[in-house]
Amino acid sequence: MNLLQGIKVIELRDEKTSLASAIFEGLGAEVTRINKGDPFLRRLLSVADLLLDATLEEKGKDEPCRINPYLTHVSITGFGLKGPKKSYLTCDLIAQAEGGALYVTGLPHKPPLKLAGKQAYRxxxxxAVVAALLGLRKxxxxxxxxxxxxxxxExxxxxxxxxxxxxxxxxxxxxxxGHSSDENFTIMHASDGFFLVSQKWQQEVLQxxxxxxMGYKLQQKENFSEILGKWIGKTKREELFYRGQTMGFPWAPVATPYEVLSNPQLIARGFFSHSSVPYHIRSSQKSVPARPGKKKATVSQKILSGIRVLDFTRVMAGxxxxxxxxxxGAEVIKIQNKKTATGAEDNRSSYFQFWNRNKKSITLNMARKEAKELFLQFVAKSDIVVENFTPRVMKNWGLSYEYLTNFRPDLIMLSMTAMGQEGPFSNFTAYGPTLHALSGLTYLTSYDxxxxxxxxxxYGDVVFGLWxxxxxxxxxxxxxxxxxGLFIDLSGLESLCLMLLPELxxxxxGELKNEEDAAPYGCYPCKGEDRFCVLAIFAEDQWLRLCDLAEQESWKRDxxxxxxxxxxxNGALLDELLSQWTRKHEAESLVKELQGAHIPAGFVQNVRDLFYDHHLRERGFFAPFPEGGKENPFVDTYPFRIPGEEMCFRRAPALGEHNYEVFRNLLGLSAEEIKTLQEAGVIE
Known part of the structure; x- marks a missing residue:
């Protein structure tokens, strides 16, 4: 469906913009790909809506908008156009190192490991697509x-x-x-390959x-993990997958690229025939008059002010x-209940508070007919419903999209399911690590x-959320x-597979090659405990400068x-020689010296390094959070800057904190009516 029909996009050809332009094309925009310096570029800019640009230098950033003041210009660079590192040379490896992904990926006794594929670029x-769409709305x-x-x-x-x-x-x-990206998950050997299990998930049921x-009762002193591993080692992955999912366990085979391409769920949904966006979309078929352009925004108005969202999502991606x-700026009303407000959804937990700032919380017991009736009243006054249940939940409640549009004809509903609404795996359970395994990301992210x-x-949860x-x-x-309005059927598996399509x-x-035309290219130990830098030498002049900096004339002659x-x-030998040299230096100072000599290098930063990174501080990635008090004085933001959009943050809500405000102001219920519904267990 052509959601963006009439939008004209120009991409200055580059691998750091090619996916973004493909997404816009998949959404129905008119995309023109052109090289920087093409004589027709100026003419195209004069009538374009959006420019995707990864070639920019700071001094030229204002020129496209001078040509066309109506243009939204998105620039993608390694470190942004301001800050101490703005001139650093970069590549995907360097971005993953400087951004913190490398440090936490890999085995504890080995060097950090890069995520497979050019994930920093993607x-x-x-x-960039999110920022561009916000810019167009602005x-x-x-x-x-x-x-x-x-x-x-960022x-x-x-x-x-x-x-x-x-x-x-x-x-x-x-x-x-190592092999467990989360304390709940680990990779084990099945009889025919590797398999992801969640041994702490519903552990009593699993035991x-x-x-x-196994045919006998486990003793307290026995190692449960070892016993589980023995059983899994005797069983094929397909059997484990189906039986585990039947029990509600988010298990999955660690799929090879070939297995991903033959995945029955992806084939059933036609993924490989429409693989530019991970959606199935259908219209409400109930039109209301198209909305005219809104009045000019006030100074304090945010981009999404006036948009109301009913949020049924849980954990992370949603x-x-x-x-x-x-x-x-959207008003997001999170609909909760006491039964499910546990674990990651416990309003008091750090995890919940991190992902639910700026939202309101109300409580409804959706098992009650009266609660569904109240929800339908909310739908009539809202723009968007977002949910990430398995497909059967909303249907069992009698709250299909078609039914909801009886109350709001132009409703937008986003259904975020692990596998999609239809297909043989549609009701399967998955979390980020499950999607990593099924998409090929786990298999491809390895030392060998x-x-x-x-x-x-x-990582997959953030990808899923951004889609x-x-x-x-x-x-x-x-x-x-x-x-x-529209119903959007979004698949988490397809969301992540799109980030790996070239590698798959x-x-x-059998054509998987070194993803960068660089040598040396890798991660090297530095002075101090668990300290590393990365190097990526693309050109001969960079190699010669590296030899000079290392004071190794013999490398030039070898x-x-x-x-x-x-x-x-001769990579193994060269890596050893480089490691002998880098071990003598502190990572951060060495990288500064290398970059000063125009040699592509990066500091493998841990999260503390990121927090105190002067570059990130100057760019405002970590923002002050007054409501967090002394214990939580900062929050994360986003990797883009939109002029005039100041980030303001409210703490995440307590369970049902906004019941009175929302039911009174939005639905017009009296205090007595709200009290009666609470006593009846409809409002919890």
């Missing part, structure tokens, strides 16, 4: 375009999920944990089930999507082709023009290192 482009409100500065480093940092939570809320530095399978909407490792945090935001912002554009196709045909190909062939 996640930055998801943020243009409608204010009548002028804007320049948006986006940083690869895009990586923004994905760090529990790593940020642990530090900003509890002061803990998350380290590499009882295992006792039945709450991250709705948090972003709330941060940019023998043992998969996977990401060190729930949700893109869908909602695109749907709002569509509704503004047509008057129609290449690996399945025929084994005479050119890039030979350095790659």
């Amino acid at each position: 996640i930055a482009q998801l943020y 243009r409608r409100l204010e009548g002028k375009g804007c320049f948006i500065d986006l940083s690869l480093q 895009a990586v940092c923004a994905t760090l999920e529990r790593v940020l939570v642990n530090f900003l809320r509890e002061g803990k530095i998350t380290k590499r944990t 009882e089930w295992l006792q039945q399978e 709450p991250y999507a709705t948090r972003l909407l709330a941060d940019f 082709d023998k043992v998969p490792v996977g990401p060190g945090y729930a 949700g935001v893109i869908a909602i912002l695109g749907a709002l554009e569509y509704r503004e023009k047509t008057g129609y 196709k290449a690996a399945s045909s 025929r084994r290192f005479a050119d890039k190909q030979k350095r790659r062939e």
Whole structure:
């Protein structure tokens, strides 16, 4: 469906903008790809709505908007266009190192490990699409375009999920944990390959089930993990997958690229025939008059002011999507109940508080008919419903999208399910690590082709959430023009597979090569405990400068290192020589020296390094949070800057904190009516 029909996008060809332009094309925009310096560029800019640009230098940033004041110009650079590191050379490896992803990925006794594929480039482009859509909406409100500065480093940092939570809320530095990206998950050997299990998930149920399978009762002194591993080692992955999912366990085979391409769920949903966006979209078929352009925004009005969102989401991906909407001005009403407000959804937990700022909380017992009736009244007064239940939940409540549009004809509804609404896996359970395993990310993120490792945090949840935001912002554009609402069926698995599509196709045909044309290219130990830097040498002049800086004239003369190909062939030897040199230096100061000599290098930062990074501080990535008090004085923001959009933050709500305000002001219930509903258990 052409959500963005009529929007004209120019991409200055670059691998840091190619995914973003493909997304806009998939959403129906008219995309023109052109090289910087093309004589037709100026003419195209004069009539364009959006420019995607990864080639910019600070001195030229104002020129496109001078040509076309109505233009939204999104710039993607390694470190943004201001700050101490703005001139640093970069690549995907450097961005992942400087952004914190490398430090937490890999085995504890080995060097940090890069996420497979160019994930820094690709996640930055998801943020770029979000920023561009916000910029286009801002243009409608204010009548002028804007320049948006986006940083690869910050895009990586923004994905760090529990790593940020642990530090900003509890002061803990998350380290590499190897095969378990989360304390609940680990990778084990099945009889026919690797398998992801959640041994702490519903552990009592799992133990009882295992006792039945093993035929005897486990003793207290026995190692449950070892017993589970023995059973899994005798069982095929397909059987484990289906039986575990039947029990509600978020288990999954660690899929190879070939297995991903033959995944029955992806095939059933036609993923490989429409693989530019991970959505199935259908219109409400109930139009209301198209909304005219809104009046010019006041100084204090935020981009999404006036948009009301009913939020049924839980844990991470959905709450991250709705948090972003709330941060940019939407009124997000989180619908909770006492039964499910536990664990990550406990309003008092650090995890909940991190992903639910700027929201309101009400409580409804949706098992009660009266609660559903109240919810329908909310729907009539809202713009968007977001939920991340399994497909059967909303249907069992009798709250299908078609039914909801009887109360709000132009309603936008986003359904975020792990596998999508239809298909053989549609009711399966998944979390970030499950999606990593099924998408091929776990298999491809490894030191070699023998043992998969996977990401060190729930990267896939942020990816999933950002695709949700893109869908909602695109749907709002569509509704503004047509008057129609939309139902968006978003698949978490497809969201992550799109971030790996080039690697999946290449690996399945045996063509997976070094993703960068660089040598040396890797991670090297430095002075101090668990300190590393990365190097990526693309050109011969960079290699010669590296030899000079290391005071190693012999490397220049060594025929084994005479050119890039030979350095790659003799990579093990060269890596050892470089490691001997880097071990003598502190990582951060060495990287400054290397970058000063125009040699691409990066400091492998842990979360504490990120927090005190002068560059990130100057760019305002970590923002003051007055409501957090002395214990939580800072929050994370986003990797882009939109002029005039000041970030303001309210703490996450207590359970049901806004019951009286919302039921009274929005539905017009009296204090006595609210009390009666509370006593009856409808409002909890």
